Amino acid sequence: MNASLRLGWRTLWRDLRAGELRLLIVAVLLAVAALTAVGFFADRLKGGLQRDARQLLGGDAVLASDNPTPAAFIDRARALGLQTTTNYGFPTMARASDAQGGATKLVALKAVTAGYPLRGSLLVSGDTTSPGQSTRDIPAPGDTWVDGSLLEALGLQVGDTLLLGDAGLRIAQVITLEPDRGAGFMSFAPRVMINQADVPRTALVQPASRVSYRFAVAGEPAAVKRFNDWAAEILKRGEVRGARLESFESGRPEMRQTLDRAEKFLNLVALLAALLSAVAVALAARGFAARHLDDCAMLRVLGQSQRTIAGAYAFEFAVVGVIASVLGVAIGFGVHYAFVMLLAGLVENSLPAPTLWPVAFGLGVGLTLLFAFGLPPVLQLSRVPPLRVIRRDVGNLKPASVAVLAVGVAGFAALLVAASSDLKLGLIAVGGFAGAVAVFALLSWLAVLVLRRSVNETTAPRWLVLATRQISARPAYAVVQVSALAVGLLALILLVLLRTDLVSSWRKATPPDAPNRFVINVMPDQSDVFQKTLRDAGVKKFDWYPMIRGRLVSVNGKPVSPDDYADDRAKRLVDREFNLSNSAEAPPHNMITAGTWTPGAAGEVSVEEGLAETLGLKLGDTLRFDIGGLQNDARITSLRKVDWGSMHANFFVMYTVPALADVPVTYMGAFRAPDVKGFDNALVRTYPNITNVDMSATIGQVQRVLDQVIRAVEFLFGFTLAAGLVVLFASVTATREERAREFAVMRAVGARGSLLRQVQRAELAGVGLMAGFLASIVASVIGWALARYVFDFSWTASPLVPIAGALSGAVLALAAGWWGLREVLRRPVVATLRQAAE
Secondary structure, X not given: OOHHHHHHHHHHHHHHHHOOOHHHHHHHHHHHHHHHHHHHHHHHHHHHHHHHHHHXXXXXXXEEEOOOOOHHHHHHHHHOOOXXXXXXXXXXXXXXXXXXXXXXXXXXXXXXXXXXXXXXXXEEEOOOOOOOEEEOOOOOOOEEEEEHHHHHHHOOOOOOEEEEOOEEEEEEEEEEEOOOOOOOHHHHOOEEEEEHHHHHHHOOOOOOOOOEEEEEEEOOHHHHHHHHHHHHHHHHOOOOOOEEEEOHHHHOHHHHHHHHHHHXXXXXXXXXXXXXXXXXXXXXXXXXXXXXXXXXXXXHHOOOOHHHHHHHHHHHHHHHHHHHHHHHHHHHHHHHHHHHHHOEOOEOOOOOOOOOHHHHHHHHHHHHHHHHHHHHHHHHHHHOOHHHHOOOOOOOOOOOOHHHXXXXXXXXXXXXXXXXXXXXXXXXXXXXXXXXXXXHHHHHHHHHHHHHHHOOOOOOOHHHHHHHHHHHHOHHHHHHHHHHHHHHHHHHHHHHHHHHHHHHHHHHHOOOOOOOEEEEEEOHHHHHHHHHHHHHOOOOOEEEEEEEEEEEEEEXXXXXXXXXXXXXXXXXXXXXXXXXXXXXXXXXXOEEEEEOOOOOOOOEEEEEHHHHHHHOOOOOOEEEEEEOOEEEEEEEEEEEXXXXXXXXXXXXXXXXXXXXXXXXXXXXXXXXXXXXXXXXHHHHHHOOOOEEEEOHHXXXXXXXXXXXXXXXHHHHHHHHHHHHHHHHHHHHHOOHHHHHHHHHHHHHXXXXXXXXXXXXXXXXXXXXXXXXXXXXXXXXXXXXXHHHHOOOOOOOOOOOHHHHHHHHHHHHHHHHHHHHHOOOOOOOHHHHHHHHHO
């Protein structure tokens, strides 16, 4: 074993026993544990989604279309040796017989054939209380399988007859799980599943009926890939219109969106913990190096070379980094199980085992933290001159090399951006903190200059004069202390804002009092009386808009077709009819993001900004719609931001006039139904032509998902909170030895302990006030950027945040100072001065 390793082992054990490495280990452990906990969870979740994607689709690949599946696709699949099955569905009204109450309910009917589903399996039971058994069967002719909620809504039970169109079918089973349910609008309605042989008896499918067809295939991966490639090429050429190949993301967007947002929240909190840990490591390493200057000077006197000392400390930090990282990975692995439990129901407990990527990433983060932020000041110990043994004023630490810091910081920032799994999130978090450090340093330096000139030493209290001198005498230390303290407070304040305002904004996106009923197909002559019915039932607030079917035929006089667009979504939008509407006033739940909505202006439309981006539309463009055979031209004068998850009535395109003449129109409404038994049945009986969609279960599910995700985020907050407190402690205690020597000199010349305590409190309170004020302003800016560009919220911080942040900073700085500096005033003056002179 060479000299560096032998010396490294000895210094490692000595520093571990003395507690010199405690703060470094805690900082690295917190960062690695937070990042790997999220990493393990995301890694297992990704594996589970890939595993279950085929079951969620009901096959290895699915062709969804608005018309019966073309024979060419069926022939191609069979030629490749693939299993195939076709099912189709549509919304319709189901009802009980008059003898059983005659209740009605909108349902999502699915007609299936033998072999369905190709992947996964249905769970059915004989009643609504049993958990259900797996089955590979389908409903027999004359039977139907239904959701349990439909039985409750219609007052029926297994064995009763369900009326569908002209046919009556016996309810044979209750569906407890349908793997390929999907997330379309009609998926919110109760499922009714029948054998395709019974569809003609119902007379529900007519030439103009809107039916959705799903052609599923399954087989060997190579054959499935060949089918997918062939089908994608056919669809790309536009030979088949109104069809698309479905993926997991398009089939289950509501689950994917919720999990994506949850992962972003968790990644953000983990990033904050890692950033804070970097600051804590830098501060702790500099303190560690300052305490070892004399030891290294003695080693130089005893003949140790600079290379040996540098190698010894590099070895010591490498071992510490590995130990702390391994412990962090182990803690992170355990913590990720808490996420699985907290998100139970949103993710499956039987997720596949994680890969080794989170382990490698955690070890890389831990070692990068120590080598990028901890090693530069420690390596300066190898350059301490032997002369320091007799002259304490030589060989002090210097600022680290800019090049060394730049390489380390760039590597660490790249790791964090990669860990964020979202470029915007990573850049805002990492860039925001980097910019915040620069802002904090500049403003704190200016504040020290102002403080030096603003305190009148002849009239100010003695404790204030001494506290001002303490700060202004060490401007570099003051800048470092304020900046570090502000960074710690920045994360803590940002966490509070996330927990309160941002999470509250997320909840408000789908509030508990959101509309839970949609009614469509209300005829124009029923509009006024229907609204009166709602008001008489106690519904005071509701959305009410005309609904007009129109097809986009030209933009700026140029005809449009699906072939004009490369994007699949754009092709589908142009290939179908839009739901248009009109209103003199802009919908209160839509935000105008560009242009102006002019009430009552003829020939003007407002377009949803997402549609405008997809179709390449802009303000001033002229759109022509074919509405029931009539051509209608209108100019785009505004763009709107629409929250499609708000449960309000929303439209892609709205005319800014109170009415459109000579166009076929029906009305739709969105409202919160009164808590009155039988309200829905009475409404459908009075207006038998309407379609009434109950969204109560969906809203309840969304709220439960939000609660689960927020609990998981709060759980991870503990890591970031701990990292923030470590930074606070490290920043306050970074100048402990300097404070001890200065206070010893003051006490030697007659200063009382009470005066010095006042000086210390004033200094800490002033630094905390400044740091808290700066941190709260920057936290508000970063929080707004995250809300606007990452989480898609509309949010503005309260003007009271800077005041609360400043006061909180002062309180936390005083608390950290009391804990970390309480022994400074208790040290014997003689011992402190003798140590300083040695």
